[in-house]
Amino acid sequence: MKRNYLRKLLLSPESRLLMTSDAYTEAMMICFPPSLSGSQIQPQSFWDEIPSYKDETKKAIKAIADDLKKYSEVAAIPISVEYSSDELPEGTIAYHRIKGTILSESYYWFSTKQFEQDLLTAESNPNISVHFVHINSGGGEAWYLDRLSDTMRSLSKPIYVLFEKIGGSAAYYIGCHGSTVNTLTKNDSIGCIGTMVSFYDFEGYYKKLGINKVEEYATKSDLKNKKYKDLKEGHPEQYIREELDPLCEQFISEVKLSRPALSKLPEDDPVFRGETFDAITAQQKGLVDGISTISEAISEAYNIGQEWLTKQKTQSQILQYL
Known part of the structure; x- marks a missing residue:
């Protein structure tokens, strides 16, 4: 049953969620899609075969690569999801996609555990110079985000984050770890820093x-x-008091640690009370750094990766003389 884990997560009172209300509604519609049969509304079967998240990511990176060919300044920039390949050219961008509901373990949706492994694999590949994290998500499952945060802070290669359309709750929990954090448009929704529980009692x-x-x-x-x-x-x-509040404090502490500018805001600022902002306001608050097109973001990430490579080579040369 392909959607059983997500369905259980949405219906259980024990699930702690970091997601926007729209993201919750979307997840419910995915797990319990209605279909019209005469005058009756009946649930569709969710046994139908759906593509794996990895397959969807490969389609996404191919579409991006094809689009980049239109721009001469970025057409030759190497970007890949083959994190372990030793055939990648030096300076390759590791593309990580976070789209839809965030789960800890899933083959068909984004998985924080799999993302962690992908980050570590790309980190150990000498031909990869930067992580590009492309996020369009309203959040999801809270569990395992603390471990993922520890891993992301331990990475030496730069992390470039681009939010597209929405970066809410658990998605921002992940995205705030970027050394550079941008949005695609002025109308993207960013924030929703807080915790909630939501389920149906049958x-x-x-x-x-x-x-x-x-x-x-x-x-x-x-x-x-x-x-x-x-x-x-x-x-x-x-x-x-015992479930939601501690997780909320953990969330707020994490974003303050990753985005020092947020520590300057008052404790009762809407940022820390679950509010969601457009990209302009998010930038003013310190949630993001700027707004860029996908080609601009790829170009900037590549240049950041090149700077990191140069720094590593310089340090290596210095060590040879010590």
């Missing part, structure tokens, strides 16, 4: 169908699932 529906849920706990298991039951029953205080 117990009332099942009860109407005559399906009654039976659930009992051991005498000494009085706290088992209590905070989740309280959440479902309209008493979210413990869940917010």
Whole structure:
């Protein structure tokens, strides 16, 4: 079942999400797409074969490479998703695509664990000089983002981030680690720094169908699932305090560490309260550095990579004389 993990994530009260409301709605429609059958709306099967995320990324980089051929100044710039290839020319850009719902483990959607491995593979390839992270996502699963952040901070090669259309919540959590962070247009949506939980309670529906849920706990298991039951029953205080608030503080600390300019903002600034901004305002706030076309971004990333290569060669030469 190709969408089972995402479906479980969306319906479970135990899932902690870093995503915009639009991204949540989109994910729900992907997992539970309606189709018209006469006058009835019925769910479509989600057993249909869908392409892997890796296959979709290869299509995306091919489209970008074809588009870059139109511009002489960037037509010859090497860019690839073959991170381990020893046949890449020196100075190649490693292209990383983050599109749609962010999950920790997935073959068919973006996976933070796979992204981490791709970063490390590209980092160890001497022919790759820079990571280009292309993001169009409203966020997703919070789990594993802290580990991914540690890995991204450990990289020595520069990271160039380009947000296209939206960089919200978990997507910004990842994107803020770029040494350069730009958007594609003035109208891109950036931010939504905060945490949420959202799910549907089907117990009332099942009860109407005559399906009654039976659930009992051991005498000494009085706290088992209590905070989740309280959440479902309209008493979210413990869940917010113990689950959402700590994750939110972690998120805010991470973006402040990665984007020092944000530390100058007041603690009650809308940036830290889940607000989303257009690219112009995001730049004024310090969330992003600028706005650039895809060709400009590729060119700038390549030049940054060349500067890094030159610095590495110089340091190597100095060490030879020591």
